[in-house]
Amino acid sequence: MSYLSSPRRLLSVGALLLAGCIRLGPDFKAQQEPWSEAWSSASVAQASEQREQPGMREWWQVFADPILERLVEAADANNAGVRIAGLRVVEARAQLGIALAGRYPQLQQAGADALYVHSKQTPAPGQGGRVWQYSAGFDIGWELDFWGRFSRAIESADAAYFAAKANHEDVLVLLHAQMAQTYFALRTAEARLQIARENARLQKRSFEITERLFKGGESDELDLQQARTQYLGTLSSIPELESQILRTRNALAILVGQPPGALPELANPTGREGVIPLIDRAVLQDVPANLLLRRPDVRAAELQMAAQSALIGVAKADLYPSVSLLGSIGWSATSLPGTPNGWVLVGGPSLRWNVLDYGRIRNNVRVQDARLQQLIVVYQDSVRQAAREADDAASGLIKSLEREKILREASQAANRSLTLANALFREGYSDFQRVLDAQRALFAQQDAYLVNRSNAVSNLIALYKALGGGWHTGQPLVDSATRAQMQQRTDWSDLLDESVRQHPDRKPSTPQVNTNE
Template identity: 70%
Template structure:
């Protein structure tokens, strides 16, 4: 029997390796996405090699040369709650993959034992006999459903793709975090610059108001000039509390993004002289062409991995059409304390076939459900790619517009400053009324504020362009920080699983700007994290 059993096992293993029902996943890239670009993006980007000194999309914020911003980014990577949760979801997906991998081994592995007390009484005439006897036994049972149709292989494939999707989702969370933090940081700097302008203009207008007040009291001018000067001064003064509030709100937002309650931000003092500074960067530095960066965006890759996971679920569902072939075996032993009772040892082994032959409707519709879900995810993936392309093109277009306005607004504020000087001179010499001074002051304040706001728009558009192209996914922080790891290991025996999951995430973090293998992985996800 042993040679026959071994031959049967080998034959079934070969069939199991060869037969896998359900579709093999194929990426659903639309033709346009393979070579996509736009004139706007080409105008505001600069492609460099990996060896170039310029920062690439992994840590694009280095392009600003602002240590305060860099320190905030490091603090956010280490302490942000959303990133920690995303890392734990990767760990959860790795544990789910471990559950799926268990399907490769016998599904039933049971050891049982029992001890019973048995009371007996006999009566032979006037010589009654009675007693209590023990009966005991032990057994071991094994049930192994062979992966004849690839049910478990498809389940592993699905869990593996979900594991990669969890990693991509964590990277997408990093992209979003870094963009939000940089945007909030420069919102703070913009508010500081606007506050400085408002205070300078308020001080200028206050002096004009005080002069007109003295002239009115001495009878040298009428009340109209006084009230107009007062109105303009108070109007500018009223903008200051709002800007101060914006600064505080931005600080609160930065505190939360860096994983702290609202409070002091020591990172803002690491590089003095950056208060109120809004830089102008005219080009985004890219390490690859926009089409490749677009398809490697973490959220785009996550959508593709989700498609791969769902594609494998069709195979899991289709396996129900076919019989389930299992190998069953058991070893049992029983005995009794009764004198003369025999000990028994039993061995049972053999194949078992189970087939739901009258459940065709349920199985068919379950396959249809899984296929419909795959098609939904396919369309969602294509929509994600199209939306990503739109975001990148919109950001590039907005950046171009802001750069074109930069020179115009700079000239406008220079002209407004000169106009105010001339208006003051002409007014003092008595060649014009005070209204022209007020108009010149108002124009100066407006043009200076518009110039700073436009610079802020340019920075925001650059950040949006990097975000749209998937930049900023890199972090030096581990998947699970040391404190969280220690807390979890006190509750549960994690073994090497935390280290394994972190190691599986490492290639994407230390490799090229955007890991090229990530796009190809859905075609054969079981070769990745399943080791």
């Protein structure tokens, strides 16, 4: 297909050239979806309260646990995922620098030659067969940004940089939630181990009593074997809980960037072992709808859309001619006698137009547009999934707290039942089976109570995570050791400095693409 065959296109191109530079492609805009603007959840409202402290960016302070705070600080400084995300921000800054170079002449080339020519032909009188030729020159080519090819590329790289920054914050959100979840999983396992050991101790004493009664002929073997079975069953749960504690400690070590082994933060007894906090509210500083759309992963999805939207303009620029300013200055000389040396200066405009592309350019535009539409769907789904996660976590917290009261009373009743069963057995008013049943019920209720308290904490952490809390860190993007290692290999100028541009603090919104060109 020949674009020259369209008089209307030629007239429009001429008018645009006279009018100045434009930017092809859609201008990216953001607009909230109707449902997200006024989204609210009865569960989130019931499971949260608004006050200033602690802030969402350091929500784990609500637990008032100094060990957890030290572990989070260590993870911020040493976690591999956070370090990689920080380096990706630095990479995106370098990519933005490449795009910014498009504002300047694309071709800036200096060259020089010294050639030796040895000819075996019979030379003319006064001329030798060996000649040196010298030349030097400087060429420059500057494609004018008539169609916004380079400005759209800068726009795309800029959005990609901020998307990398949002992804770094999202890694922090996930890390802090995972750190808190793992830490309280450790405390839960410690508490369950204490309960198992205490119940094993009680059951061992019952087993020893039945053993003496059996040997004295005051009891049958059935009571003995049942007491033994229950005691050994409880005893067998202890190694599994000890193994779970070891695995959880190793997981914490990896999260803070250390090899598996003892952690200094957990080395000394602090009285926090087996302590599972019970907090019935999340502390928020804004309405859930705004917090939801400020989640780093949601912002990253929005910024990825902005980056892809600009690439449509880059692709559309190939449909139109490129106008460049070319220039060259050169000097040439030769050792041949009688040959003049001289300078040459060349300059002027140049026009290039892919008039026969066989649909390649148009299909590339369609490819970029299809990718944008995919990211729009991804963004919309990300917001919906974020709302679901927040509602699920809030409802889970509410129900865990309701169950906590019931299980606490059940545990107290089971403990009282065991006391009564032991008294009745000693007085001879009941058989030993009732004691075994009471012991079994006590262990089960106490364990269920601890697990439910752990679930309540997990749901609270999940609610903070769903609302995008925990994106802050006091650590630089690139730690000092890594910075020194990279600077030994490459001149990074100031790209490794801590001062990184922040994404504009604006009201969150759902992107919408304006397709007017």
